[in-house]
Amino acid sequence: MTTSDDVERTLAQLIEKVSGTDPLARSAGRPLTGLSLRDELDIDSLAMVELTDEIENSYGLTIPEDGLHRLHTFGDVADYLRAVA
Amino acid sequence: MNGLPRNDIEVVVTGVGATTPLGGDVPATWEGLLAGRGGASALDTEWTREYQFPVRIAARLAVEPDRDLDHVELKRMDRAEQLAVVASRQACRDASLTGDTVDPLRCGVVIGTGIGGATTLVAQHDALREGGLRAVSPQLIPMVMPNGPAALVGLALRARAGVHAPMSACASGAEAIAWAWRMIMAGEADVVVAGGTDACITPAIMAGFTRARSMSTRNASPETASRPFDAGRDGFVLGEGAGILVLERAGFAAARGVKAYGTLAGVGMSNDAHHITAPDPDGVGQSTAITTALRRAGLGAEDIGHVNAHATSTPLGDLTESVTIRRVLGDGPVVTAPKGALGHLLGGSGAVEAIATVLSVRDGLVPPTANLDTLDDRIGLDVVAGEPRRVTLTAAISNSFGFGGHNVTLAFTNG
Numbered sequence: 001m002t003t004s005d006d007v008e009r010t011l012a013q014l015i016e017k018v019s020g021t022d023p024l025a026r027s028a029g030r031p032l033t034g035l036s037l038r039d040e041l042d043i044d045s046l047a048m049v050e051l052t053d054e055i056e057n058s059y060g061l062t063i064p065e066d067g068l069h070r071l072h073t074f075g076d077v078a079d080y081l082r083a084v085a
Numbered sequence: 086m087n088g089l090p091r092n093d094i095e096v097v098v099t100g101v102g103a104t105t106p107l108g109g110d111v112p113a114t115w116e117g118l119l120a121g122r123g124g125a126s127a128l129d130t131e132w133t134r135e136y137q138f139p140v141r142i143a144a145r146l147a148v149e150p151d152r153d154l155d156h157v158e159l160k161r162m163d164r165a166e167q168l169a170v171v172a173s174r175q176a177c178r179d180a181s182l183t184g185d186t187v188d189p190l191r192c193g194v195v196i197g198t199g200i201g202g203a204t205t206l207v208a209q210h211d212a213l214r215e216g217g218l219r220a221v222s223p224q225l226i227p228m229v230m231p232n233g234p235a236a237l238v239g240l241a242l243r244a245r246a247g248v249h250a251p252m253s254a255c256a257s258g259a260e261a262i263a264w265a266w267r268m269i270m271a272g273e274a275d276v277v278v279a280g281g282t283d284a285c286i287t288p289a290i291m292a293g294f295t296r297a298r299s300m301s302t303r304n305a306s307p308e309t310a311s312r313p314f315d316a317g318r319d320g321f322v323l324g325e326g327a328g329i330l331v332l333e334r335a336g337f338a339a340a341r342g343v344k345a346y347g348t349l350a351g352v353g354m355s356n357d358a359h360h361i362t363a364p365d366p367d368g369v370g371q372s373t374a375i376t377t378a379l380r381r382a383g384l385g386a387e388d389i390g391h392v393n394a395h396a397t398s399t400p401l402g403d404l405t406e407s408v409t410i411r412r413v414l415g416d417g418p419v420v421t422a423p424k425g426a427l428g429h430l431l432g433g434s435g436a437v438e439a440i441a442t443v444l445s446v447r448d449g450l451v452p453p454t455a456n457l458d459t460l461d462d463r464i465g466l467d468v469v470a471g472e473p474r475r476v477t478l479t480a481a482i483s484n485s486f487g488f489g490g491h492n493v494t495l496a497f498t499n500g
Binding site: 017018019020046049050053 | 155156157158219222223224227
């Protein structure tokens with residue numbers, strides 16, 4: 001499976017940086033969008049804070065405190081980024 | 086479960102791991118001890134210069150943990166946690182302890198620390214002051230909590246029989262081993278991974294020990310600055326490191342066919358109740374720790390052929406311990422003080438020195454006390470200097486004492 005656009009490519013790199021789990025390797029051919037942040041990408045609640053920081057630094061954004069915490073999948077975050085970035 | 090030790094259980098050591106100023110594992114550390122090699126070196130940093138530290142010596146790790154840990158582990162763990170994880174992996178490999186070796190409900194972890202996550206705490210406080218709230222890592226709390234090293238190792242092992250983190254300053258590593266022994270003797274676990282860790286060669290901690298005038302200022306010759314029992318000793322050398330042992334109920338180890346380095350035959354713990362930092366000059370608490378360990382091990386003073394001393398290279402501490410050893414055990418035991426080579430690993434020291442004691446008993450070989458050139462004439466003990474000494478040993482003890490009046494003695498046999 002390859003990433004479909006720059007947002008997914010960047011997000012995959014940031015997740016690997018934060019949790020050490022590479023979404024591309026983890027997807028094993030499935031669409032990245034369905035990967036569970038917590039169960040498949042090792043993004044627990046503390047890692048979500050780190051991921052938020054990394055996204056803010058990469059995109060020059062300020063994400064509200066609870067911005068990403070309601071999101072559950074790789075695709076949720078990618079959609080969020082496409083909407084705000 | 087009444088918590089009282091059962092006399093039909095024996096506790097054996099089946100795995101050892103360490104990362105120290107002498108080497109990145111136990112074989113390298115043991116080789117350094119036998120060679121009497123000083124692990125300290127000059128500490129020349131921006132902050133030692135800026136604050137004009139009178140102490141510019143430290144015993145830093147021989148091998149950085151980034152050899153064994155990935156970037157996420159390094160980022161999420163305080164350095165003391167990193168060292169505990171590295172040493173634990175070594176010990177578990179050595180003991181052939183894998184995820185399915187033991188029922189998680191019968192597996193425990195006890196890892197102590199004297200200082201813990203001070204390096205992270207200070208760095209994150211600086212980050213807060215300089216960059217505001219969002220500059221602080223969300224991982225800060227698990228990085229600085231003193232039970233962090235034990236918890237991380239417990240997670241990796243899925244240890245559900247109990248994960249504990251005793252804190253008794255420089256006796257923490259030994260106390261952890263003592264509590265592990267108690268867990269197994271009480272029937273609470275079959276396997277307990279135990280030891281100690283510390284890594285705080287950092288400005289605030291160095292400043293504290295400096296202001297307390299505890300450390301050597303032999304800056305011109307760092308590798309010879311730590312010199313326990315020597316007439317010219319002038320304080321300890323701060324080091325960093327971790328030691329971890331896999332302790333098992335002997336029957337469990339035998340059933341799975343693993344080798345045993347030796348037996349942890351008994352432990353003794355006491356407190357001086359005398360002063361927050363100074364040892365009781367009468368050595369009453371230290372004596373109690375030794376005699377309790379011997380009684381629990383079923384050993385007499387005449388059985389103890391070797392003492393691995395706590396001796397940190399401070400004028401008062403070394404003298405007090407020597408008086409205690411002589412009073413309780415006589416002048417027969419062959420004594421060594423590994424901090425001459427290792428420096429003082431604080432919470433890590435008791436565990437690394439327990440490993441050295443186990444190896445001495447197994448191999449009948451006592452390392453020299455590094456840098457012991459002229460024995461203080463008030464030290465009435467047979468302290469090994471210069472070369473390792475061959476001794477036929479059936480039993481030995483390792484002493485560890487800590488600020489707060491904590492005294493711990495571990496008694497090992499080759500049975």
